[in-house]
Amino acid sequence: MPRYLLMIYEEEARWARLSPEAADKIMEDHDAFKTANSRHLRGGNPLMPTATATTVRKDPDGGLVVTDGPFAETKEALGGYYLVEVSDLDEALAIAEQVPAPFGFVEVRPVRELA
Numbered sequence: 001m002p003r004y005l006l007m008i009y010e011e012e013a014r015w016a017r018l019s020p021e022a023a024d025k026i027m028e029d030h031d032a033f034k035t036a037n038s039r040h041l042r043g044g045n046p047l048m049p050t051a052t053a054t055t056v057r058k059d060p061d062g063g064l065v066v067t068d069g070p071f072a073e074t075k076e077a078l079g080g081y082y083l084v085e086v087s088d089l090d091e092a093l094a095i096a097e098q099v100p101a102p103f104g105f106v107e108v109r110p111v112r113e114l115a
């Protein structure tokens with residue numbers, strides 16, 4: 001059965017301004033999402049803020065360049081994900097519509113299965 005990654009991109013600054021009560025409510029919404037979709041979920045986690053990221057790239061000479069922070073400066077950053085196993089893209093999209101992402105969007109991408 002196909003698997004899809006539901007990637008949650010949101011504005012981190014909006015999270016930083018939330019009251020504890022509002023943040024708790026969103027987390028409760030995620031718990032409800034996980035309960036409602038448990039038969040399809042194969043994993044998922046929130047990510048630490050982009051300030052904790054480290055980027056590794058190759059330089060033109062083949063060496064490695066390691067820098068603190070994300071690869072690109074963007075308004076929305078990858079904040080978490082869910083891995084779902086469903087029959088097709090339409091089912092993945094129906095589940096993605098339910099993901100609580102009040103400050104951004106959800107990208108749905110098929111997982112390429114390697115032999």
